[in-house]
Amino acid sequence: MATELNVAPAPLTADGSRRDWCDRGVTTAQAVKPLPWRKFWMLLAVPALVAAAMVVRFGVDTPHYDQWIGESFLFEKMAAGTLGIGDFLVQHNEHRLPVPKLAMIVAGLLTGWNTKAEMLLTFGVLIAAAANYWRILQVTGWKDTPRTHAVFFVIAVCAFSLTQYQNFLWGFQLHFVASIGFFTACCWAAIELRAPRNFIATILLATAATFSIASGFVAWVLAIPLLLLPREEARRQGFGKWWTIYGLSFAANLALYFVGYQKPEKHPALTTVLQRPLDALQYFATYIGGPFGLGTAFEAPAASMWIGLALLAALGLASAELWRLRDESTVVRRALPWLMIAGFGLANAAITTIGRLGFGAAQAMESRYGTYALLVPIGLLPLVCVLADHRRRWSTIAFPSIALAASTLLTLALLSSLKSIEDWRIHQRAYRMEKALVQTVYWIEEPRLLLSNVTPDVAALRRTVQALDRLGYLRPAPWPSASIGEAGEPTDPGSRAFGQVEGRLTSGALHLAGWAVLPDQRRAADAVLITADDAVGMPQLIGLAPVTFDRPDVEKATGTRDYFGCGWAVQWSPAKIPPGLSAIKAWAYDAEERRAFRLEGSVAFPR
Numbered sequence: 001m002a003t004e005l006n007v008a009p010a011p012l013t014a015d016g017s018r019r020d021w022c023d024r025g026v027t028t029a030q031a032v033k034p035l036p037w038r039k040f041w042m043l044l045a046v047p048a049l050v051a052a053a054m055v056v057r058f059g060v061d062t063p064h065y066d067q068w069i070g071e072s073f074l075f076e077k078m079a080a081g082t083l084g085i086g087d088f089l090v091q092h093n094e095h096r097l098p099v100p101k102l103a104m105i106v107a108g109l110l111t112g113w114n115t116k117a118e119m120l121l122t123f124g125v126l127i128a129a130a131a132n133y134w135r136i137l138q139v140t141g142w143k144d145t146p147r148t149h150a151v152f153f154v155i156a157v158c159a160f161s162l163t164q165y166q167n168f169l170w171g172f173q174l175h176f177v178a179s180i181g182f183f184t185a186c187c188w189a190a191i192e193l194r195a196p197r198n199f200i201a202t203i204l205l206a207t208a209a210t211f212s213i214a215s216g217f218v219a220w221v222l223a224i225p226l227l228l229l230p231r232e233e234a235r236r237q238g239f240g241k242w243w244t245i246y247g248l249s250f251a252a253n254l255a256l257y258f259v260g261y262q263k264p265e266k267h268p269a270l271t272t273v274l275q276r277p278l279d280a281l282q283y284f285a286t287y288i289g290g291p292f293g294l295g296t297a298f299e300a301p302a303a304s305m306w307i308g309l310a311l312l313a314a315l316g317l318a319s320a321e322l323w324r325l326r327d328e329s330t331v332v333r334r335a336l337p338w339l340m341i342a343g344f345g346l347a348n349a350a351i352t353t354i355g356r357l358g359f360g361a362a363q364a365m366e367s368r369y370g371t372y373a374l375l376v377p378i379g380l381l382p383l384v385c386v387l388a389d390h391r392r393r394w395s396t397i398a399f400p401s402i403a404l405a406a407s408t409l410l411t412l413a414l415l416s417s418l419k420s421i422e423d424w425r426i427h428q429r430a431y432r433m434e435k436a437l438v439q440t441v442y443w444i445e446e447p448r449l450l451l452s453n454v455t456p457d458v459a460a461l462r463r464t465v466q467a468l469d470r471l472g473y474l475r476p477a478p479w480p481s482a483s484i485g486e487a488g489e490p491t492d493p494g495s496r497a498f499g500q501v502e503g504r505l506t507s508g509a510l511h512l513a514g515w516a517v518l519p520d521q522r523r524a525a526d527a528v529l530i531t532a533d534d535a536v537g538m539p540q541l542i543g544l545a546p547v548t549f550d551r552p553d554v555e556k557a558t559g560t561r562d563y564f565g566c567g568w569a570v571q572w573s574p575a576k577i578p579p580g581l582s583a584i585k586a587w588a589y590d591a592e593e594r595r596a597f598r599l600e601g602s603v604a605f606p607r
Contacts, residue, residue, distance in 0.1 A: 035144050040134045043153045047160040048130070052123055055168050058424045059116045060431035060592075061475060062438065066092070067115070067172045068455040068464055074105050075113060076467045089256075093264050094214040094355065096257055100175040113473040118171025125174065125181040130159050132184035133378065136341075139192045140334040140386075151382055154406050158374045162417035163291040165424045166367035169431070176371055178212040183219040183344050187337040190226035199242040202227060203249045210253045217257070218347040220250045222340045229333060268358020280353050283361045285309045287349045291370040295415025301362055307412065311376050314405075315342055318383050325390065335386040342379030348372035367423065377409055429524065429565070433546055435591040436527035438474065441465055443482040443541045476594035484531050484539040488587055488596030496600040499525065499566070501586035503603035505574070513569035515551045516588035516599055517560075524566035525588035529596055532581035539585055542577060545570040 063072060070092045077083040088098035107117040133155050142148045167173040182205045189201040202223050209216035227246070263270075273280040286293075286301055289308030296303045322339060325331045349372065356363055381402075388398035434454050437446065441462055450458045468474050479486045499516035516525035525547050531539035549567030577584075584603040587596040 035134065035138050035142065035148070037134075039144065039149065040131070040152075043149055044127075044130055044156045047153075047156045048123075048127060051126075051160040051162065051168065054162060054165075054421075054424060055116075055119050055123055058165075058428040059119050059169055060428055060435060061114050061116050062431055062435040063113075063115060063468075064170055064172070064431060064434060065455060068461065069457050070097070071101070071104060071108075071172060072464050072468060074101060075108060075471060075473060076464075078105065078109070079471055089211075091261060093267075095175065096211055097175050097213070099208050099212045100178050103178075104171065104174060108473070112475075113468070113471075114475075115171040118174055119168060122167060122171070122174050122177050125177045126159055128181045129177070129184045130156060132181070132188060133159070133341075135188045135192075136184070136337050137382070139188050140337060140382075142382075147385070150403075150406075151385060154381055154410055155378050157410060157413055158291075158378050161291050161370060161374055161413055162424070163294060163370045163413075163420045164367060164374075165420055165427060167371050169424070169427050170368075173368055175213045176368055179209040179216040179219070180344070180371065180375070182206070182209040182212065182216070183222070184341065186219055186223045187226060187340055190223050191229060191333065191337060196242050198227065199246055203246060207249070207253055210257065215348045215351045217250075217254065218344060218351075220253070222343050222347070225336055226340060229336070267355060270354055272358045273354050276357065279361055280357055283357050283364045284349055284353045285312060286361055286364040287352060287369055288312060288345070288373050288376055290365050290373050292409065292412040292416055293365075294419040295412065295417075301365055304365060308373075311380065314384070315346075315376060315380050318380065318387060321387050322383070325387070328390065331386060331390045335383050338379040338383040338386070340379070342376045342383065345372050345375030345379070348375075367420070381406055381409075429526070429547075432526035432591045436529075436544060436589055438465060439476060439478050439591060439594060440529070440541060440544060442478060442480075444544050446544055449544070449546065476592075479541070479594075482541040484529070484541060484587065484596060487529075487589070487594050488598065490538055492598040494585070494598040494600045494602070498588040498597040499528075499586075499599040501528075501584075501599045501601045501603065503584060505603070508573070510572045510574055510577070510584070510603075511569075512545070512571075512584065512586065512603065513567075514586060514599060514601070515554050515563075515566045516547055516568060516586070517554070517558075517563050517566050518588060518590050518597070521590070522560055523562045524564070526591040527589045528568045528570075528599070529587040529589050530570065531585045531587065532577055533583035533585070535580055537583075539583075540578075540581060542581065543570065543572065544589075545586075 074083060074087060077087055085098075088101050089096050103121055104118055107121055108114075111117040134152065137148060137152065142151075162168075167176050186202050186205045186209070189205065190198050192198070193201055206216075206219040206223060209219040282305055285308035286305045287308065288311055289304035289306065292307045293300050293302075293304030319339060322331065322335050349369075352364075352369060352372075384402055385399075388402060391398065430453065437444075437449060437454055438461075441450070442465075447458050450461060455461050465474065465478055469478055484490055497517075497519050499514055501512060501514040503510065503512040505511075512530065514528075516528045517523070518525055528545040528547055529541060530543035530545060532542050534540050545568045547568045548565055549569065550565055551563070551567040554566055555561060555563050582604070586599045586601075588599060589596050
């Protein structure tokens, strides 16, 4: 039988309830009285609405990278009638993702695989996680007070931090946030529901977390302290039996997960962390502080590392104090769920450090990791408030100190979110360029661009594009021919309003450069299409250039800040141009509308 925490149940009151949920003489029945949900929505409104507006503004409906190899085949097999359970369980990198895959395929079938639907699913899971935080406040005795509101507002700002732009803008990242939704639900279900319902709910939620992301199995371990809290009804209903069922369920999950498991070939060796312990500590701390180090005057990795170390030190001190108070039932019940939430973030940081240290410490700054790193301050703030509330003689010092620390953290979070807005723009432009590459993939050979921006499996891309096009899942559809007439007017004389092309032919290469904009949308072009005239003067698509270079001269001349990065340049071997083509032209391309506008100028290419 599992050993319980050394927490004695509080004595019964006259009405039969127990005074063990908070330290102000509030009974269990009073403590679990729901905080008003209208306050939840009011406090969540600004952080959530800002994040939702950013997703709507910067989201691009196009599959990206892992979606081509880890998700598109589900729709192909569904259409062919060959989709099976094994397709949901198949390993993807380190993960088995049946739960998010099921959600994504349902969303895809309902929307024609509009990847923005998956982005909204991610947003919805974060809303659910926020509701779980609110519920944990309820079941751990927090009252409807300004202090509670302030704590939850900081939690909400962290939960919807804009520094998580990779997870917001890439629908496939649903699996990153799904495990958080399931685990935070575990935290309140384990302590609120009566046995055996708490065990049943925890088993189901931990299973869902395990099959949402590789690190989801941590939910099983961190739920154990919550289930160990003393419960008279659990003893009456066979406490040991349910621990046996819990252990067997955990073992079954691990067995199913690791049957046929293979380490991804291109991932670093797991022993790197043992060979470079100081680098591992740097990576770990940078990971934790990543969402808060972007907006300072210092280098982001260094600032993130020091902020991460400060958060780790604070969490270590709070954990030590909670251990010292382990015999205080009130404190343990109120504080333990928040410690486990912070622990879930720490566990993911540790697992990522072990698996990714070989890529270098700077890789810890990846935006997608911020979703887990933010769990540390989300759990830490309520935890220290509970500890300070228990030590009333500290109140005159503790709460002003906590308020100052929380305000500093909130400021850093907001500054980092503001700094990351530029990254939202950059990612939107990158996804639009990917969309252009996919639409022209039948006619342009750009394996380097495809590999670095679109898919890790370039060889299979054209076949996959054909399959998805037949299903109507690509909008706009790929070009059926190489003629510029598919997107523009072949006789377009060109206009400086859309940009300019200049070029020269040397003995070894054709050099083209210029700038390209979409004046109606007041933004840089999504890509520049390169054409060469055939024998009858019809421009034929021969290449694509990314639009990425800064052109401050264009911004100054037009007075349009949104034309940042509208410059482009490309260099080819003359042998790349098919025989019989001449008169090189360039076109500003709008991938969202599949429209091309000729730039001013052309380059003669004698044959």
